[in-house]
Amino acid sequence: MGARIVWARGLFVVLLGVVTYLTVTPNPDEAEKGFAAARFIAALLFGDAQLGDKVAHFAGYGALGASAFWAGIKIFAHRRWTPLVLGVYGALLEGVQGLGGVRSPELADALANAFGAFAGFAGAVVLAMVITRFKSA
Numbered sequence: 001m002g003a004r005i006v007w008a009r010g011l012f013v014v015l016l017g018v019v020t021y022l023t024v025t026p027n028p029d030e031a032e033k034g035f036a037a038a039r040f041i042a043a044l045l046f047g048d049a050q051l052g053d054k055v056a057h058f059a060g061y062g063a064l065g066a067s068a069f070w071a072g073i074k075i076f077a078h079r080r081w082t083p084l085v086l087g088v089y090g091a092l093l094e095g096v097q098g099l100g101g102v103r104s105p106e107l108a109d110a111l112a113n114a115f116g117a118f119a120g121f122a123g124a125v126v127l128a129m130v131i132t133r134f135k136s137a
Helices: 003-024 028-046 049-071 082-099 107-136
Strands: none
Touching: 003 049, 003 082, 028 049, 049 082, 049 107, 082 107
16 A cells, blocks of 8 residues: 555544544534634625535535545445445434534535535546546646
């Protein structure tokens, strides 16, 4: 296994830990300052800064999906299952939020997680294709 793959897998594990923590932590207000960029993007794209939480979910799982691609993560011996499993993982974690009684799960957050994982993975696939094309030209 090359050093690049080891580095990418390490990044994936760190991102998985951070995203998992931020998804299930009982006090998300501690991380609220870090969501200023997400609120700015939400205001820019949707005209509503309140959607910053959804943008943060999408971006977090997008980074997770992209890093899974670059790390070569395979589920059931295939890469194509990886974004699906990440999306399901995000939806399940969203459901776990309701168990603590402090936060409540939201379907919109679960969907943002799933769409983010798919978009991040697909974006990485496209980027890899572009890089390969330019290398062969």
